[in-house]
Structures are given as structure tokens and as C-alpha cells.
Amino acid sequence: MARAATxxxxxxxxxxxxxxxxxxxxxxxxxxxxxxxxxxxRLPQPVVSKxxxxxxxxxxxxxxxxxxxxxxxxxxxxxxxxxDWASAxxxxxTHQVERIKERAERRILEELVRKPDTNKExxx
Amino acid sequence: MARAATxxxxxxxxxxxxxxxxxxxxxxxxxxxxxxxxxxxRLPQPVVSKxxxxxxxxxxxxxxxxxxxxxxxxxxxxxxxxxDWASAxxxxxTHQVERIKERAERRILEELVRKPDTNKExxx
DNA sequence: TTATTATATTCCAGCATAAGAATATGTCAA
DNA sequence: TTGACATATTCTTATGCTGGAATATAATAA
Numbered sequence: 417m418a419r420a421a422t423x424x425x426x427x428x429x430x431x432x433x434x435x436x437x438x439x440x441x442x443x444x445x446x447x448x449x450x451x452x453x454x455x456x457x458r459l460p461q462p463v464v465s466k467x468x469x470x471x472x473x474x475x476x477x478x479x480x481x482x483x484x485x486x487x488x489x490x491x492x493x494x495x496x497x498x499x500d501w502a503s504a505x506x507x508x509x510t511h512q513v514e515r516i517k518e519r520a521e522r523r524i525l526e527e528l529v530r531k532p533d534t535n536k537e538x539x540x
Numbered sequence: 541m542a543r544a545a546t547x548x549x550x551x552x553x554x555x556x557x558x559x560x561x562x563x564x565x566x567x568x569x570x571x572x573x574x575x576x577x578x579x580x581x582r583l584p585q586p587v588v589s590k591x592x593x594x595x596x597x598x599x600x601x602x603x604x605x606x607x608x609x610x611x612x613x614x615x616x617x618x619x620x621x622x623x624d625w626a627s628a629x630x631x632x633x634t635h636q637v638e639r640i641k642e643r644a645e646r647r648i649l650e651e652l653v654r655k656p657d658t659n660k661e662x663x664x
Numbered sequence: 665t666t667a668t669t670a671t672a673t674t675c676c677a678g679c680a681t682a683a684g685a686a687t688a689t690g691t692c693a694a
Numbered sequence: 695t696t697g698a699c700a701t702a703t704t705c706t707t708a709t710g711c712t713g714g715a716a717t718a719t720a721a722t723a724a
Contacts, residue, residue, distance in 0.1 A: 418709035419543070419681040420556065431555040432544065432712085436625065443628065450671055463713065465672055484670045484721045492632030499630055501560065502623035504567065508616030542679035543711045556682085574701055587683065589702055608691040608700050666724085673718065681709080688703065694696085 423473040426498050430476075434459065435467050439476065439490060447480070447487035547597040550622050554600075558583065559591050563600065566614035573609040 422428045430436055437457055442448055450468065454461050468488055471477040475494040480487050546552045554560055561581055566572055574592065578585050592612055595601040599618040604611050 417682050417684095418707095419546075419711080421709095422543075422711070427557075427560075428555045430625075431552045433551075434712095436551075440628075445632070451669095460714075461671070462673080462715085466712080469672080481720095486671060490629075490632075492629040495626055495629045496633055498622065499626035501554075502619055502626055504564075505614075505616040505619045506623055508569070508614075509620055541712050541714095542677095543681075545680065546682095558682095575699095584684075585701070586685085586703085590682080593702080605691095610701060668723075669721085671718100671720080674716085676714085676716105678712095680711085683708100684706085686703100686705085689701080691698100691700080693698080 422470050426474055426476060426494050427501075429470055429474040430495070430498060432467070432470075434463070435471060438464070438467055438471065439495075442477065442488060442490035443492075445490060445492075447482075447489045449485040449487055451485070453488075546594050550598055550600060550618050551625075553594055553598040554619070554622060556591070556594075558587070559595060562588070562591055562595065563614060563619075566601065566612060567616075569614060569616075571604070571606075571611035571613045573611055575609070577612075 420428050422432065430439070434457070438453055441453055441456055450461065450464055453459075453464050453468070457464065468477060468479070472479055472488075475491055477488045478491055480489070544552050546556065554563070558581070562577055565577055565580055574585065574588055577583075577588050577592070581588070592601060592603070596603055596612075599615055601612045602615055604613070
């Protein structure tokens, strides 16, 4: 078996950095023409069209015709599975920060409480 | 240019579902031997070793020798970039829920306020 | 119709993957 | 040393991506 298709799910689709850049550009929730993405990201038009195609297949963006322009709009909801999965691990670093803070505060308090003639048995 | 390496960053590494399964299995923060992962996920041992190798290269897990076992531990911090990126879009669906609720409440209130002889000019 | 603009699609090259099979490496026990 | 166990590595095969170049499609204007 080879690597899963980029169109398999949101996880595979967002692995490509340029696609994340496109998503970030659509983050305002409004519609954007392909040409605008091309200009802002300075990427060749076919490259942008292909990446938008992948995002559309996965449901991360939707497209609509307006004259000769094709307007793309972010469907952020399709990113929720990624956020949900990663959220299960957020407590690791948020709690980590709290623990570090607590430890630092405790150390500072111990330093303050300790008089110049240090108690060598203070370790804990 | 081809697809970025799975070892390029956390985004590429977690695109593979089996690797996410391994991460989920290590989510308790404790160490786990390769054989345990093999048994719990019912995957061939070389497959597990290879996936763990990718995760280790990206820094999502760390390994240590203990006798003939190799113990792997999750380094959840390496997942933070994924969470941070996805978090920028969380307001789309959380606010969406709020907006839906508000709209529903307003509609119910309007229904209640409106007497049987309906005001046809109520649209807004 | 013809030209122009906007976007999508096709074909190609190079590359890296994932799983399976076989084998290698490393550690402990007798 | 030999054997058993735990894990890693190598090799192969099939697959599919990404960007570039060229071209096709679609819509509007002249």
C-alpha cells in the first residue's frame, strides 16, 4: 500500500504547506477568486487551481461561478476533525506551563524564606 | 517536486491514520514497548517499528532502551503546531453553534409574540 | 467570429511513500 | 556458545503526489 491520497481526508489535505497557506488566505470567511490567491501567494495559477481542487474534494473549500471568475470560500468546519484530534493533547503543554510556573514560584518562595545561613536539608 | 517527506514536520507525520492510532495509544504519557503497541493495534511488528521511527524523527515520540525492550514515550509538545494552526479556525464552528442557537431562540420568541392574526411584514 | 481573460486539465518527471518478506541487530538466559 | 526473544533494517513493489509546461474550457468583449 502506498501513501494515502491527499484527498483522503482533512489530515492528508492540510499536510501540504501551500494548501495551509491558501486556507489561511481564505480565513476571513469571504469569497476569493483564484487570481487573487495567485497574486497574494505568488504561485503559478495551475498550482493554485490544483491545490484548490484538492481542498474542494475534501470539503475544506467550496466554489461558485461568478462570470469568468470562480470564487472559493472556506468551509472551516471540515478542519474540525483535525482540531478535535489535536485538542486531546493540548493539556500536555498547557498543564506543563502551569507546572513550570508553580515550580518556579515555589522555588522563589523557598529562596525568600531561607535566611543567609542556608538550611542544607531543604531539598524536595 | 514530489510530496513532502512524512518526516518533514508534524503535519505530514500525523496524516497517516496508523500513526495517529499509535499516538493515541501513547496518550497516557507513560512509556510503552513496541510489542505492546503491536498487540494492542494488531499490526505487524515491522510496521509499528517503522511508524515509530517516523514519529521519532519528527520528535512526536522519544525512545529509550530498557533491557531488550525499547520504550517509547509521547512528546505531545510536538503536536502543538497542529493544534495552534487548527485553533485559528475553531471560532467558525463554535460561533456557528451560538449563532444557530440565537437564531432559533429569536424565531421561537417571534412565534410566541405573534398573535394568531399574523403580521405579514415581520420578515427581517 | 475573434480576441482576451480566468481558470481547469492533461501529460510528464522525479521522488517518496507504505506494506510485506526476509534478515539483521541486540539483549538476556542457560 | 547457543538459543530465544524484542526490535530494527533492508529490499521490493505498487502507488500517487507535486510542479512545470502546454493546452483545454468557459465567459465576456469587440
